[in-house]
Amino acid sequence: MAAVISVPRRAYPAPSKLFSSSPRRPPRRPASTRGPGLRCSSSWPTGNDIGREERKRSFDLKKCALSVALAFGLVTGVPQLDFPAYASPSGPVLPNLSVLISGPPIKDPGALLRYALPIDNKAIREVQKPLEDITESLKVAGVKALDSVERNVRQASRALKQGRTFIMASLAESKKAHGEELLNKLDIGLEELQLIVEERHRDAVALKQKELLNYVGGVEEDMVDGFPYEIPEEYKDMPLLKGRATVDMKVKVKDNANVQDCVFRIVLDGYNAPVTAGNFIDLVERHFYDGMEIQRADGFVVQTGDPEGPAEGFIDPSTEKVRTIPLELMVAGYKEPVYGQTLEELGLYKAQTKLPFNAFGTMAMARDEFENNSASSQVFWLLKESELTPSNSNILDGRYAVFGYVTENEDYLADLKVGDIIESIQVVSGLDNLVNPSYRIAG
CATH class of the missing domain: 2.40.100.10 (Cyclophilin-like)
Structure with a gap:
């Protein structure tokens, strides 16, 4: 059972x-x-399949019914x-967690895992956020989306340049070499993404974005020095x-x-x-x-x-x-x-x-x-x-x-x-x- x-x-x-x-x-x-x-x-x-994107846009009675049921439960239960709330025994909420509490919910599993790391480094988050925002930028139809993506890339590049020293200082001593290697790859990758945008290769943006966010996540993991509690x-x-x-x-x-x-x-x-x-x-x-x-x-x-x-x-x-x-x-x-x-x-x-x-x-x-x-x-x-x-x-x-x-x-x-x-x-x-x-x- x-x-x-x-x-x-x-x-x-x-x-x-x-x-x-x-x-x-x-x-x-x-x-x-x-x-x-x-x-x-x-x-x-297949012949009977209208595609996942079309299904998403279609009116789904099951989802509607579930939404009504959940709404009822939230009101009554x-x-x-x-x-x-009880005061935290360990101090105030970390500043970098505010994105999870305000605004629309984060649904991307990679982003949730990045924000869940036991770190507090504003500089790397300022690189991460505009890279994640590319997903929203790409929701605009056609190549017009690339104008917003370009702003995202420039913002991330500027944040990396300005915050690199602070990011390096936050790396665990045993992981500094690996973290620096990832930062170098991130720097080069941002230049490559900028070129992709300039050449208007919209279809290549999402894959490069994912690669860069993997580098960011790796850098953030390299900031964790051992296991943080008993x-x-x-x-x-x-x-x-x-x-x-x-x-x-x-x-x-x-x-x-x-x-x-x-x-x-x-x-x-x-x-x-x-x-x-x-x-x-x-x-x-x-x-x-x-x-x-x-x-x-x-x-x-x-x-x-x-x-x-x-x-x-x-x-x-x-x-x-x-x-x-x-x-x-x-x-x-x-x-x-x-x-x-x-x-x-x-x-x-x-x-x-x-x-x-x-x-x-x-x-x-x-x-x-x-x-x-x-x-x-x-x-x-x-x-x-x-x-x-x-x-x-x-x-x-x-x-x-x-x-x-x-x-x-x-x-x-x-x-x-x-x-x-x-x-x-x-x-x-x-x-x-x-x-x-x-x-x-x-x-």
């Missing part, structure tokens, strides 16, 4: 219908730019937001991811004329969820998920991780009991996660989690509805647009532990169905950040 992703009974008149395990056709999303080497085998377009005593001996790791999940899709198989790249964030991400990586290294079916795909989430047999989670061979982990939430402005309680239970009604349910493909732990510390092996990926359930006002933020985002091929998650097979999940990078790995213990 799968663990339940649920909401309080008061939130919806018929929650069982919204979270039904019966399969239904997930809403489509527009195809995103995919990185080289991470492709989904697809037969787009969420505490009033005028309660004062894990609580009761959890310090569990498998812990002290940093970040990247995995590739290969799924064999059955009975779908449009998609045959797909590799989803997932970045796991151990800075903000070390216990949750460490538990998952440990299970990946045990090949726990290899050969397992997708067990839920209802248009709201894709879920797996319930093993065969009566147990609803991973049975640790060393104890012959289900291994469970605590609910783990990192609050913006805090220096370490809170454990065992939802933000509502803590009275943090206005608090913002550093890993919000904003992006399509947000990855989190499933758990029993009434037991916060019951998560074990069942994971889910959210299929939604953040406008339907805005960050800090929805039914999931602060209630379930987010620990990563799908960063490649996330739009294909909506094509998965119950019965599709996870052929393998493999760690691509970051395995050295895993401490206390129980998979190495005999038995």
